[in-house]
Amino acid sequence: MSIYWSDYVESNCRQNYSYIASSAFLKNAYHFTALFTIPLAIFTFYVIVRVTPRKMKNMKIPLLIAHAWTTNLDLMITVNVTPVIFFPSAAGLPSGLLGSIGFNAKWLAYFGQVSIIMNGVCFVILLENRHAQITTIKFKIQRKRTRLIYFGINYFLAFFLMLTFYMEESDQLELRQIVLKRIPCPTIDFYDKNAIVLLKGGELLPFLSISGGLSIIVIQSLFFALHTIYHLNVVKNAHISEATKALQRKFLSYVAMQVMIPWTALVCPILYSLYADSNNYYNQALNNISMLLMACHGLMSTLCTLFIMKPYRDFVKSVIMGSEEPDTKRLWATSVVRSQASMLGSVA
Template identity: 35%
Template sequence: MSYLHDYYLTNYTKCSKCESFLCSWEDLAVTSHSITGVVIPFHVFGGYCILSKTPVYMTHYRWPLFNMHFWSCFVDILISALITPYLIFPAVAGFPVGLLQFLEIPVTVQIWFGIMGIYVMVMSMTILLENRHNSIPSNRFRITGKLFKFIYYSARVLIAVSFSMLIFQFVPEDQSSALFQILKSIPCPTEEFFTASGMFVLVIDETYINLLAIACVLGVSFEILQMIFFIICCLHYLYFAINGFTSKKTRKLQIAFFGSIMLQVSIPILFLLPSFVFLVFSVVSGYYNQALTNFSVVYASIHGLLSTLVVLTIHKPYRKFIRSLLGMSNAVDLQNKSMFNTRKASVFPTHVTA
């Protein structure tokens, strides 16, 4: 630690400090935790609507929808409140400033929770798409066997657990030396690099870093390919091979469900994928920008809120329930009734003049 202390008192004094918003851990913590306080009521309300206000014709859709809603909200809270990672990239290092750190949960456990939480959330998106994929009667690629489905998802979880445990094999034993080595590539990090008590280096060897980056890209690509497969099958049978549907109404309802799922799945992808791409780019290219790195964390942490809002707005039963809470449904009904009476009066006059 003396090497770091000496560097902090000598070389670091020549560095210009980062004065931008989100450079400090306080900015990240306050921003992320404030977002959590706003989004939790929306998450709870969204879960209540899915469990209590889902109509009978959406019964088979309810549990996969709630499963994705739960894990999306969990990852949202995990990033913004429970862990709140202050990442030092392109070095694979950082420290948490969330509730779990306050409770003195080991950093390695927090990292494991983060990796598994994100993976299970991505898998819940695949489950939701697979549910729509299996609901099309004429689909020859439906996964109907319970045993096969159990093996399929168990294997994916096992792979994720193995990967999440494997990365801890590269943790340097001498954390102080690892931190000092990081200064060779990042000579002017933020002051937190020297003052934070929970600073942790996950991996320092450049070869291992590249291997982890490649493994992450392959893992994400594998999940995306599965989603693409289910999406292509749904598009084919909903828009081209339509002879298997018993009625146009059933097909129209299936298309509506598929469209809502596509919109819901796209929200986490649009908010998690850019952050993931930036962090991988930072590692591969050696680009360091602490404010932008912290912004990518905040950006990723609001995907759950937008996903919840999408669920509540794209499904008619939930919209109707929200309107009833706001007292809008009666006004709409009265307006529709008034319009109907007006049309009726214009067609059928009440009296005839001589």
């Protein structure tokens, strides 16, 4: 790597860094992860389209949208951007495909952030889908046009909350001097031509934008989730059988597990970055490991989709075992019939 930035200082401190702290390790790990996640993501698209049973037809489009954004985030991390992040600072190096062909590093960071926010919006989409299927709920989105406008606003906010900040010009040498006060001896990758510093620390606009976006997603998620849980467990209606409610509870639990389990792969690195920022702690090896964990988000999300939902799990099992494909169209109908039979037997 050729030294680009004029703030480079020759030092022996970099000799203490291990291979795990290098960008070469992280790029190889990213690409190795992509060897598994990309084929699995393609297979999952096929499974959702091909195997989704009639009882889950209302979930098919939201599941496809959520999986598309999950796959996009996975590709952004493992192939297109492959970010090397220098916590505790808001600085990084895009070392992936898009950076190598000349895309501006700042806009790569922007699209990466939008991809993460959109995964949160997809969580809202899945919860709203479950909310809309509960017949006892009167206050819900019923018209398709209204739903398109509603989520169009969410998409707009996801793309434009941070846009103003990214359009501002910044003096990179000035920002780098601030970073070097916190990290006196960063790895050699910090002096790469494409390395960029986004924040000097304490900026109000990014804080308000991120806090506002997070609040919007959390508030919507809590409303749809809690309102749905309340109507499934508290509200009584003679026209809705317990078997139907049990099925709706099962779908809601699927959505919760499908989203919350992969989100741990995003939340843990974020929590680590907050710890590093508050303690001025720099450990590039841990930085790389935390980003590698984030890159596992796509793999965890795909596996949750394939193995949490029974129709998909049975289909995958039939593919692995080479057995006859299960009749997924009748699967949920059979489950409901059995539940109703059990209820009648208990009453008798």
